[in-house]
Amino acid sequence: MSSLIRDWAASTPEMLAAFGDEALIAAALAFEMALARALAAEGLIPQAAAEAIADACASPPAEAATLAREAAHAGTFAIPLVRRIRARVAQSHPEFADAVHWGATSQDVADTTLMVMSREAGELVDAGLRRLGRALADLTHRHVATPMLGRTLLQGAMPITFGLKTAGWMLGVEEARARFARERDDALQLQLGGAAGTMAGLAGRGTAIAKRMAATLGLAPAITPWHSRRDGVAGLGCALALVTCAVAKIARDVSLLSQGEVGEAREPRVEGRGGSSAMPHKHNPTGCQVALSAAIRAPGLAGTLLVALPQEHERGLGGWQAEGPVIAELFELAHGAIAAMAAVIEGLEVFEAAMMRNLAAAQVGSDTGESEALARRALAAIAAAEPA
Amino acid sequence: MSSLIRDWAASTPEMLAAFGDEALIAAALAFEMALARALAAEGLIPQAAAEAIADACASPPAEAATLAREAAHAGTFAIPLVRRIRARVAQSHPEFADAVHWGATSQDVADTTLMVMSREAGELVDAGLRRLGRALADLTHRHVATPMLGRTLLQGAMPITFGLKTAGWMLGVEEARARFARERDDALQLQLGGAAGTMAGLAGRGTAIAKRMAATLGLAPAITPWHSRRDGVAGLGCALALVTCAVAKIARDVSLLSQGEVGEAREPRVEGRGGSSAMPHKHNPTGCQVALSAAIRAPGLAGTLLVALPQEHERGLGGWQAEGPVIAELFELAHGAIAAMAAVIEGLEVFEAAMMRNLAAAQVGSDTGESEALARRALAAIAAAEPA
Amino acid sequence: MSSLIRDWAASTPEMLAAFGDEALIAAALAFEMALARALAAEGLIPQAAAEAIADACASPPAEAATLAREAAHAGTFAIPLVRRIRARVAQSHPEFADAVHWGATSQDVADTTLMVMSREAGELVDAGLRRLGRALADLTHRHVATPMLGRTLLQGAMPITFGLKTAGWMLGVEEARARFARERDDALQLQLGGAAGTMAGLAGRGTAIAKRMAATLGLAPAITPWHSRRDGVAGLGCALALVTCAVAKIARDVSLLSQGEVGEAREPRVEGRGGSSAMPHKHNPTGCQVALSAAIRAPGLAGTLLVALPQEHERGLGGWQAEGPVIAELFELAHGAIAAMAAVIEGLEVFEAAMMRNLAAAQVGSDTGESEALARRALAAIAAAEPA
Amino acid sequence: MSSLIRDWAASTPEMLAAFGDEALIAAALAFEMALARALAAEGLIPQAAAEAIADACASPPAEAATLAREAAHAGTFAIPLVRRIRARVAQSHPEFADAVHWGATSQDVADTTLMVMSREAGELVDAGLRRLGRALADLTHRHVATPMLGRTLLQGAMPITFGLKTAGWMLGVEEARARFARERDDALQLQLGGAAGTMAGLAGRGTAIAKRMAATLGLAPAITPWHSRRDGVAGLGCALALVTCAVAKIARDVSLLSQGEVGEAREPRVEGRGGSSAMPHKHNPTGCQVALSAAIRAPGLAGTLLVALPQEHERGLGGWQAEGPVIAELFELAHGAIAAMAAVIEGLEVFEAAMMRNLAAAQVGSDTGESEALARRALAAIAAAEPA
DSSP states (O other), X not given: OOTTTTHHHHSXXXXXXXXXXXXXXXXXXXXXXXXXXXXXXXXXXXXXXXXXXXXHTSSOSSOHHHHHHHHHHXXXXXXXXXXXXXXXXXXXXXXXXXXXXXXXXXXXXXXXXXXXXXXXXXXXXXXXXXXXXXXHHHHHHXXXXXXXXXXXXXXXXXXXXXXXXXXXXHHHHHHHHHHHHHHHHHHOBOOOOOTTSSOTXXXXXXXXXXXXXXXXXXXXXXXXXXXXXXXXXXXXXXXXXXXXXXXXXXXXXXXXXTSTTTOSEEOOOOTTSSOOSSOTTOOOOHHHHHHHHHHXXXXXXXXXXXXXXXXXXXXXXXXXXXXXXXXHHHHHHHHHHHHHHHHHHHTOEEOHHHHHHHHHHHTOOSOOTTHHHHHHHHHHHHHHHSOO | OOTTTTHHHHSOHHHHHHTSHHHHHHXXXXXXXXXXXXXXXXXSSOHHHHHHHHHHTSSOSSOHHHHHHHHHHHTSTHHHHHXXXXXXXXXXXXXXXXXXXXXXXXXXXXXXXXXXXXXXXXXXXXHHHHHHXXXXXXXXXXXXXXXXXXXXXXXXXXXXXXHHHHHHHHHHHHHHHHHHHHXXXXXXXXXXXXXXXXXXXXXXXXXXXXXXXXXHHTOBOOSSOOTTOOHHHHHHHHHHHHHHHHHHHHHHHHHHHTSTTTOSEEOOOOTTSSOOSSOTTOOOOHHHHHHHHHHHHHHHHHHHHHHTOSOXXXXXXXXXXXXXXXXXXXXXXXXXXXXXXXXXXXXXXXXXXXXXXXXXXXXXXXXXXXXXXXXXXXXXXHHHHSOO | OXXXXXXXXXXXXXXXXXXXXXXXXXXXXXXXXXXXXXXXXXXXXXXXXXXXXXHHXXXXXXXXXXXXXXXXXXXXXXXHHHHHHHHHHHHHXXXXXXXXXXXXXXXXXXXXXXXXXXXXXXXXXXXXXXXXXXXXXXXXXXXXXXXXXXXXXXXXXXXXXXXXXXXXXXXXXXXXXXXXXXXXXXXXXXXXXXXXXXXXXXXXXXXXXXXHHHHXXXXXXXXXXXXXXXXXXXXXXXXXXHHHHHHHHHHHHHHHHTSTTTOSEEOOOOTXXXXXXXXXXXXXXXXXXXXXXXXXXXXXXXXXHHHTOSOOSSBXXXXXXXXXXXXXXXXXXXXXHHHHHHHHHHTOEEOHHHHHHHHHHHTOOSOOTTHHHHHHHHHHHHHHXXXX | OOTTTTHHHHSOHHHHHHTSHHHHHHHHHHHHHHHHHHHHHTTSSOHHHHHHHHHHTSSOSSOHHHHHHHHHHHTSTHHHHHHHHHHHHHHHOGGXXXXXXXXXXXXXXXHHHHHHXXXXXXXXXXXXXXXXXXXXXXXXXXXXXXXXXXXXXXXXXXXXXXXXXXXXXXXXXXXXXXXXXHHHXXXXXXXXXXXXXXXXXXXXXXXXXXXXXXXXXXXXXOSSOOTTOOHHHHHHHHHHHHHHHHHHHHHHHHHXXXXXXXXXXXXXXXXXXXXXXXXXXXXXXXXXXXXXXXXHHHXXXXXXXXXXXXXXXSBOSSHHHHHHHHHHHHHHHHHHHHHHHHHHHHTOEEOHHHHHHHHHHHTOOSOOTTHHHHHHHHHHHHHHHSOO
């Protein structure tokens, strides 16, 4: 589908690259190269075969569009990719052609490729969340004692401080970050099982080969192949949706505070963004829009990964094939939301006078209770959780 | 995200084109051109202005990738697109530059563009469903009296005929097609409301202008602008998900019948598809895989459109912006599933001997009840519903 | 689960009764009674047997709680129900015991029971939507020309009239009502197929029997049994979710207009509702809360019915068994939302002075464009659609 | 809705009790009692007031049905509950009536009550998963070297051992259990924030009071009130859905292995379960049905909790009110699935001869690769993770 409909408005250039054609083909080639070298190291193929395969994997074997068409026909991109690598090897070293992809199945490449891309993508998400967390901590420090009207059920309720509100945003983001980190650590595993997940054809060296490959590719080795045990993938997806929605909570509040009649905060004006051709006076909360839109889309995608879970037998029909685009989209939406709101929070305009005015108008007194102490405790908890 | 992860394996080249960059830009340009001509016809701008604008819309104003980047910054593709058209007009006819996009808002372009693309896409879906329906009717005719084992709760139950089973598939597809046709007719409306949906600035000629534009663009005119009344979009999305899942019901059954131990049917072997590098003996049900995978993904997307429905005020924040990619993906998945299963049904290998053998082994007698009569009634009902 | 967690806060007493124990058992007994009478009318069992069975079905054969426990053990409520009816018949007429449930399968009872309850429930939904529609038409008439600030992306945009806003609500509700009516008409079909959907054991009179039963029970006869063709159920569920979310759109807007700083509308104060023990000044939008909460829950339930669609073979494992509670919950949520918002709209407090004040403060002039004409057109369209 | 539609067939009596009327009212009374005692301990109310309140909370203040109706009217069960407790206190000690619920808001009671019930429910889930895990370990031990046909994409592929298959089930269950345990530990927090989450009116002793209450109620204290920071709830819900779907993976495989033509395994026959009135020869996989049905329903519910996340301001409108029934339903479905499959695995009939026969018929040799070693490694990993 046109990038004008999707990617660009919802994600970031870095994240789009992390799941782009180049990254995918590179990851798949890295898999085949790592497999060949591990096979050689364990004595299953000659060292020269590994080198011949590595040479054949040094550059993409075809244009992405060509591979995509072939993949559509074959039902998986692994088949045309492997065939083309094998053809390259056969040209120079016909005796090593059979060593390409030895012991592996298409899903081994597909799953590992997805995990390698997810590792890169995960670092972007983590860095983005840390950036957003820092901006939220700064904002909380600045406004730890700024009084404003607390609102419940969309009605004015009792006084709070703005710092207590932002501390809640901050804790929500931090909790989502911690969960994502855990799920990512669990999910990022190498896949190597062969046709039915038994590591057949690897002369009993399957585990050793997998260990070598995992080290090379920066993934954890799996206890057993996880071809049809997909809770790691689904857990990762749920964590990404949670990240997105925790970030959107901030966008919900900022957009409500930015309403003309409230006027307590406003996302920073960015030249050429959030304007309206028809209404030059407008200053739309475009950053919030990106995050809220992502939060509308993420839950259904996380649910999809759960739906896909009960996959048939050793490798299922339709389930794991549904996961790749969904995981990629969840990463894209999460990072788009994070990046948009990090910019919003870093440059947020806060109108304390409006806060005072609205608070006074609500006639609910001025007792902010333990707001300040609670916000400080949140800051301390976050600081304590930070690595030295 | 890489097309190797998504589009190609899940959809068809025609459907990918229907939501491609070229189609989207063409639809947006058609909107601006139709608007200019309707404005001129209603006397709001000079005829010469309409011609100047039409000239400026005769070709894409920039590469899709450029527009995508600008759209990401602006928050909508309408802003850079209109700016570029306006710049083109300004070069030749500076006095007409302001007439570009007159009276319209970004969402008018975005919504109408989505509907124009959906109209084309809808014809593909409809044609695909009719093709699949014909194949199912043929199959039903051929096997109206072929006895086989009926299975309930995944256990052998009682005799049926294969024609009764395929009649159920056929009715499911036809019911889904009829619902899709209704929802499509309801949803495909022009959007023209201006900044707040009031048709302000159109000198009271808004309705007349919208009527002209609708006729030009092959859409229905709306009773009132539907900027924040999105049940048409959500209804269309639910109908597409239903289509996908009704088609996947066939895939579920075919894949179960294709199990080695059952062996009653098999999707046609396509050179280069459904094979396995590791297992030359395998003949994977790749067509069924495409449909089942689509059916795992479609429900979450339909749910997303429902989640997006309660949009704020005159034009919402985040809701309608979430819809475009979701609708496009639902069309892509639906058409991918339909095309895959049409090919499967047209070439389905049916093994009557295996059906007889499994039926006999189940020791449930041979009384197929009214199976044949029921299948014939379904065929008659479908034939009666057909246009002459 | 405790009714304090669920039913009461989300639905209405009438709707809870429509899916209550009493209604369910009555519908199941009506099925067995109608089956017996149709069997007799078609000459398959003696008239006396039909009367004996009708007598046995005149009252619930056991407490609901007892049947529920037995159903949990058996995996379906049909098994204990039929066993108990049969036992009753056997006491007075042992020779007719076998005639009970003759030719039917558990799913026939379960599906038909669900449809009979859905018919009653559907009348509640329809009546509620008509009531809400009338209230919206009245409100639109009253405020067709009341100027207020139109808001887009949660920012003040351009002037509109309140009547244009409420006309949008009204059209949204009416479109959702029309879709629901269509889906209901399609879905409400009798189920009678026997063990494998072939009508075996009914001496070729299955279709005639089904036709009689359908007439008795107020349902349409099916072309063929739909044991594993569930698009009607899923379509009905999607329509209910759409109804709920179209109603929640109104709640979204009313709750935003009710914010203290906006103050343009307020749901009517109901003694004992929407108050706060801690904050006597508060007047919470509890009606809106009910609708918004329902709209958060309905999409996932509609998606569930889509997920369940590709059911296995003649009668599936797990799919149709998942539908009953989901359909019932969708009806409950829809009716809860409708009833809550009908009361809100009927008694809505509108503060025109605040509308004027906020409009003036936004400095966007006073041109409401064609707002009034558009609202009147919506009223005319609705009036034209009404039956005489 | 009728328990014949929902609870009983999908859950267990213990879990239904954990979210039953009695449990809910008891938890709410425990909250008020713990609050009163903590207030007294911190010197905010006299000790005698705490005792008077504790006396008033010693028994339910009204029938559940009465409270439910009052809750529906008020919009929350806390309002009638507190009013009735206060009335009881007022009878004996009018001077202490105001001390009831002092400093708390309705959501404090509602959230804490949900967490107290979730704690009990969580122990049931955990115990169920451990039971299932033990049964899976036993099964794996027994069949670590039993050869069978491995199946991929629903086609026979290569030899595996049954123990490798069951080891995958076991690891999936264990991973889901570990995730659930983490999420539960994170989520089970006391809620005490008062009207706007500031702990106003508690004389600066709010944190101390909350700490005491948390200890009494067996929950963790929160860093700050989490009235509108709901990632803990959503995380818990996702973990429950993952548990359900990991269990359903087993049901998927068992039901496929139980097909008549495959005949390699069968869930134990339970008197009165899984039979068919129409087909005495049938032995339906009813346990698998319960789990598969739950797995169809759980993903939409988890998605609902994600949708609800971006809640407004200090306490939202509609979001948190949607969570209670959804969390309860997720617990009910999870436990129903676990209990059903624990019984299935404990009594699973395994037909090794059929496994041999199907394997031989597939003509894929007999090399099970490292199946046995992999299964043993999984057992060792599970054993190592166990507490001594």
